[in-house]
Amino acid sequence: MATVAAPSHVDLVLNVDNINPNVKAMEYAVRGPLVIRAGEIEKELAMGVKKPFTEVIKANIGDAQAMGQKPITFIRQVISLVAYPDLLSSKEFPEDVKSRARAILESSRGSAGCYSDSAGLELVRNHVAKYIERRDGFPADPSNIILCAGASEGIRSTLKMLSTISGPRTGIMIPIPQYPLYSASIVEYNMEQAGYYLDEDNDWGLDVAELERAVKEARKRCNVRGIVVINPGNPTGQVLTRDNIVEVIKFAHREKLFIFADEVYQDNVYADNREFHSFKKVTKELGDPYDKLELASFLSCSKGYMGECGLRGGYAEIVNMDPEVKALYLKSISAKLCPTVLGQAVMDCVVNPPQPGEPSYELFSKEKAAVLKSLSERASMIAKAFNSIPGIKCNTVQGAMYAFPEVKIPEKAVAKAKSLGQAPDVFFAFQLLEQTGMCCVPGSGFGQRPGTYHFRTTILPQPEKLQIMLDKFRSFQESFLKEYQ
Amino acid sequence: MATVAAPSHVDLVLNVDNINPNVKAMEYAVRGPLVIRAGEIEKELAMGVKKPFTEVIKANIGDAQAMGQKPITFIRQVISLVAYPDLLSSKEFPEDVKSRARAILESSRGSAGCYSDSAGLELVRNHVAKYIERRDGFPADPSNIILCAGASEGIRSTLKMLSTISGPRTGIMIPIPQYPLYSASIVEYNMEQAGYYLDEDNDWGLDVAELERAVKEARKRCNVRGIVVINPGNPTGQVLTRDNIVEVIKFAHREKLFIFADEVYQDNVYADNREFHSFKKVTKELGDPYDKLELASFLSCSKGYMGECGLRGGYAEIVNMDPEVKALYLKSISAKLCPTVLGQAVMDCVVNPPQPGEPSYELFSKEKAAVLKSLSERASMIAKAFNSIPGIKCNTVQGAMYAFPEVKIPEKAVAKAKSLGQAPDVFFAFQLLEQTGMCCVPGSGFGQRPGTYHFRTTILPQPEKLQIMLDKFRSFQESFLKEYQ
Numbered sequence: 017m018a019t020v021a022a023p024s025h026v027d028l029v030l031n032v033d034n035i036n037p038n039v040k041a042m043e044y045a046v047r048g049p050l051v052i053r054a055g056e057i058e059k060e061l062a063m064g065v066k067k068p069f070t071e072v073i074k075a076n077i078g079d080a081q082a083m084g085q086k087p088i089t090f091i092r093q094v095i096s097l098v099a100y101p102d103l104l105s106s107k108e109f110p111e112d113v114k115s116r117a118r119a120i121l122e123s124s125r126g127s128a129g130c131y132s133d134s135a136g137l138e139l140v141r142n143h144v145a146k147y148i149e150r151r152d153g154f155p156a157d158p159s160n161i162i163l164c165a166g167a168s169e170g171i172r173s174t175l176k177m178l179s180t181i182s183g184p185r186t187g188i189m190i191p192i193p194q195y196p197l198y199s200a201s202i203v204e205y206n207m208e209q210a211g212y213y214l215d216e217d218n219d220w221g222l223d224v225a226e227l228e229r230a231v232k233e234a235r236k237r238c239n240v241r242g243i244v245v246i247n248p249g250n251p252t253g254q255v256l257t258r259d260n261i262v263e264v265i266k267f268a269h270r271e272k273l274f275i276f277a278d279e280v281y282q283d284n285v286y287a288d289n290r291e292f293h294s295f296k297k298v299t300k301e302l303g304d305p306y307d308k309l310e311l312a313s314f315l316s317c318s319k320g321y322m323g324e325c326g327l328r329g330g331y332a333e334i335v336n337m338d339p340e341v342k343a344l345y346l347k348s349i350s351a352k353l354c355p356t357v358l359g360q361a362v363m364d365c366v367v368n369p370p371q372p373g374e375p376s377y378e379l380f381s382k383e384k385a386a387v388l389k390s391l392s393e394r395a396s397m398i399a400k401a402f403n404s405i406p407g408i409k410c411n412t413v414q415g416a417m418y419a420f421p422e423v424k425i426p427e428k429a430v431a432k433a434k435s436l437g438q439a440p441d442v443f444f445a446f447q448l449l450e451q452t453g454m455c456c457v458p459g460s461g462f463g464q465r466p467g468t469y470h471f472r473t474t475i476l477p478q479p480e481k482l483q484i485m486l487d488k489f490r491s492f493q494e495s496f497l498k499e500y501q
Numbered sequence: 502m503a504t505v506a507a508p509s510h511v512d513l514v515l516n517v518d519n520i521n522p523n524v525k526a527m528e529y530a531v532r533g534p535l536v537i538r539a540g541e542i543e544k545e546l547a548m549g550v551k552k553p554f555t556e557v558i559k560a561n562i563g564d565a566q567a568m569g570q571k572p573i574t575f576i577r578q579v580i581s582l583v584a585y586p587d588l589l590s591s592k593e594f595p596e597d598v599k600s601r602a603r604a605i606l607e608s609s610r611g612s613a614g615c616y617s618d619s620a621g622l623e624l625v626r627n628h629v630a631k632y633i634e635r636r637d638g639f640p641a642d643p644s645n646i647i648l649c650a651g652a653s654e655g656i657r658s659t660l661k662m663l664s665t666i667s668g669p670r671t672g673i674m675i676p677i678p679q680y681p682l683y684s685a686s687i688v689e690y691n692m693e694q695a696g697y698y699l700d701e702d703n704d705w706g707l708d709v710a711e712l713e714r715a716v717k718e719a720r721k722r723c724n725v726r727g728i729v730v731i732n733p734g735n736p737t738g739q740v741l742t743r744d745n746i747v748e749v750i751k752f753a754h755r756e757k758l759f760i761f762a763d764e765v766y767q768d769n770v771y772a773d774n775r776e777f778h779s780f781k782k783v784t785k786e787l788g789d790p791y792d793k794l795e796l797a798s799f800l801s802c803s804k805g806y807m808g809e810c811g812l813r814g815g816y817a818e819i820v821n822m823d824p825e826v827k828a829l830y831l832k833s834i835s836a837k838l839c840p841t842v843l844g845q846a847v848m849d850c851v852v853n854p855p856q857p858g859e860p861s862y863e864l865f866s867k868e869k870a871a872v873l874k875s876l877s878e879r880a881s882m883i884a885k886a887f888n889s890i891p892g893i894k895c896n897t898v899q900g901a902m903y904a905f906p907e908v909k910i911p912e913k914a915v916a917k918a919k920s921l922g923q924a925p926d927v928f929f930a931f932q933l934l935e936q937t938g939m940c941c942v943p944g945s946g947f948g949q950r951p952g953t954y955h956f957r958t959t960i961l962p963q964p965e966k967l968q969i970m971l972d973k974f975r976s977f978q979e980s981f982l983k984e985y986q
Binding site: 027028029030031032034035036037038039040042043044077079080081082087092093095096097099100102103106108124125126127128129130131132165166168169172176177178179180181196197200201204205206241242272273274308310318322323324325326327328336337338340341344345347348351352353354355356357358359 | 512513514515516517520521522523524525527528562564565566567572577578580581582584585587588591593609610611612613614615616617650651653654657661662663664665666681682685686689690691726727757758759793795803807808809810811812813821822823825826829830832833835836837838839840841842843844
């Protein structure tokens with residue numbers, strides 16, 4: 017490939033000193049330098065470079081299918097018919113698949129190639145509202161449902177509404193540790209992060225005293241207007257109790273905060289003593305004045321039992337938003353035209369799955385249950401294994417797709433990291449990657465209490481590979497401690 | 502559906518006075534109030550309300566399949582196999598479709614359900630680079646190709662890089678009339694629009710004297726750093742001559758501007774005396790120093806002959822960007838995770854279509870040629886018809902998918918519009934909609950010289966419907982003139 021010499025820095029319109037400073041400042045650790053290095057190592061392996069391992073295990077990102085999970089047949093059948101309606105006459109597809117595909121096509125004016133409304137197809141928005149009603153036992157209004165290309169897009173569109181240009185910057189409370197979409201988008205939108213620590217000693221629960229400390233502290237420097245709660249937790253894997261949710265709602269009411277309920281892992285609950293409660297449901301149960309709180313709740317087809325990350329489907333439910341503000345919200349997403357119609361079709365399958373008596377029901381239920389059972393087993397297995405390794409402490413993985421263990425990094429290793437200009441947890445994660453091929457994200461990408469060190473790993477490698485990964489991790493940690501203790 | 506009374510304005514975290522002022526200020530006319538009203542009329546018709554017409558003709562948006570265009574078989578076959586790989590064993594699909602699908606699946610780690618790199622699948626980026634090389638006769642580097650969910654996303658990600666927070670705002674030169682994605686995004690990103698008028702009397706060409714006037718004028722109030730050129734033009738339908746492109750490139754070099762080459766209609770050229778020249782190709786032909794200019798060029802699967810709007814595929818080619826800036830660009834898109842893998846697969850079909858000798862070649866070529874021939878016929882038909890209607894003047898539609906005729910609005914109608922608080926062209930478009938069901942976008946949504954009035958219509962209704970639409974338009978205009986002249 018011929019390449020042209022890069023023009024000299026000073027001649028350029030765009031250089032690192034004059035680009036958008038918020039773009040420059042944002043960080044997204046899940047795809048950061050460690051992951052870039054993992055990609056390089058994969059290429060080195062492919063070229064035959066010798067390593068102490070034969071493959072990179074990408075435990076950095078919640079990408080179930082990349083780790084070997086099979087797609088749900090029903091979803092893929094519907095998508096293939098929507099994409100190529102000639103198949104509607106094939107005898108190879110069950111009738112319920114065909115009727116779902118026909119309904120989506122009809123709502124989409126006959127073709128997935130037509131733009132939908134910016135908020136999505138009416139049919140899918142109706143199905144989402146019914147899904148929420150079944151889940152919560154409270155009504156949901158289809159006009160409050162905004163379909164989006166993955167939950168991230170919905171979260172970003174909603175966060176953006178709170179941004180300001182002049183005057184004090186908007187503060188958004190986010191958990192520490194948090195999912196770095198939030199820290200990145202907050203910086204991009206010129207807002208301020210107001211972190212509140214999750215309580216690691218109490219299963220990563222939310223402590224109201226800590227919320228109060230955090231908001232008081234943040235209000236000295238910005239105008240705190242929103243709170244993000246991730247439940248089940250990413251990267252922390254906790255599932256909040258209903259009592260804990262009630263406390264957060266009352267806090268949000270007292271402090272006049274817009275609630276961002278990141279509930280994308282609502283199907284991923286493994287702990288016997290926990291169940292998923294949506295923030296919206298609890299506000300409705302609490303009644304006045306809490307049922308008037310403004311909140312947005314998000315779901316994605318990338319997580320749950322389906323793991324359809326690449327197909328990009330999701331929704332935001334916007335509750336109690338001022339009608340004029342909602343009109344402006346809809347306007348703000350219109351320039352993006354519409355989320356992918358096939359991604360919307362995936363969401364339709366998720367919120368309107370096969371019912372008992374329909375031909376796809378049995379296979380669908382079997383596939384869904386198998387995925388969730390296996391994830392539950394891996395969640396137990398991983399926490400147990402980590403807790404048996406010296407220097408590692410891991411909370412129960414009650415839900416979601418991650419463990420976020422604490423690692424005690426010996427002083428000699430901290431000193432070594434400093435000599436390399438790396439944070440200690442980054443040094444640890446790089447060592448782990450280079451020696452074992454395991455790609456985990458250092459805790460500093462999510463945030464952690466000063467002086468503590470963590471890493472996030474997904475629970476997504478298939479059971480056999482997960483066992484290999486945990487064995488490798490144990491050997492690594494033993495020799496790491498031997499070297500630096 | 503039970504609804505809860507909206508909370509009173511003052512109690513809310515988010516109200517129209519405290520939301521993001523840039524979100525509040527942005528406008529996107531292609532989906533504005535007129536289009537909302539068109540949707541209401543459709544619902545009224547469905548409920549049996551009597552109107553002087555039986556259907557709404559949505560000529561407001563470049564959505565070919567919504568206007569009856571059939572998808573390209575090859576594309577849809579590939580997508581259905583990628584979505585549901587069990588079909589790879591079916592005898593119903595040609596071998597070249599299967600081999601394309603297999604290659605995409607392999608590049609996507611076996612499933613379209615895996616996240617791709619944020620910049621897209623390596624395979625597709627390679628194919629895009631080869632496509633550009635074939636088109637231009639100059640090398641393209643796959644690492645400069647960023648896949649995106651429709652060109653809009655790529656344009657927005659690139660524009661965003663030039664935004665600033667403090668100090669003088671960034672100015673971006675855009676054509677007037679322009680495609681409102683630009684005006685909307687410029688406002689959203691806190692930048693300033695620096696409009697340059699296209700020369701309606703010269704087939705909507707670019708006049709360098711006007712560019713110079715515009716940049717000089719804009720530099721009094723902002724830091725002009727970029728220029729957008731839409732070629733073939735939207736809403737104006739012109740195809741720039743190579744000489745005109747050379748002039749713009751030299752202007753951009755003199756004024757140190759980043760070139761945004763919106764080339765999404767590159768396959769839509771109808772005029773015998775015009776052909777498409779990419780800005781990148783012309784900079785390379787000009788050689789030093791012009792071949793060092795920073796530019797971004799965009800393509801989409803929503804336009805051309807495929808019209809796959811709902812599938813959301815596109816790419817940006819980023820040329821001569823400072824390597825450090827490019828690294829920050831890639832970081833900035835990483836929090837969005839990735840564009841839809843199926844949309845990427847559509848782009849793969851577009852840039853790597855069936856070749857002579859392959860089983861799908863004949864049907865693909867036939868379908869593609871038929872669409873482009875019909876569009877070309879409709880482009881002629883629409884301009885001819887408009888020019889035969891009193892009070893309407895329409896340039897030749899040399900390319901793209903739109904006509905942007907000038908309409909002389911009589912003074913009495915201007916007065917009537919003012920009495921209703923409407924711009925005259927908005928009044929005209931609303932009257933047209935209410936009386937004929939034709940939904941066109943008023944010229945003010947794109948920009949026009951003060952005192953002139955236009956509207957944009959697509960050329961996308963199928964020939965029969967287009968004839969009906971033009972006949973309806975003629976009667977409307979005759980009675981409109983009778984009423985107000």
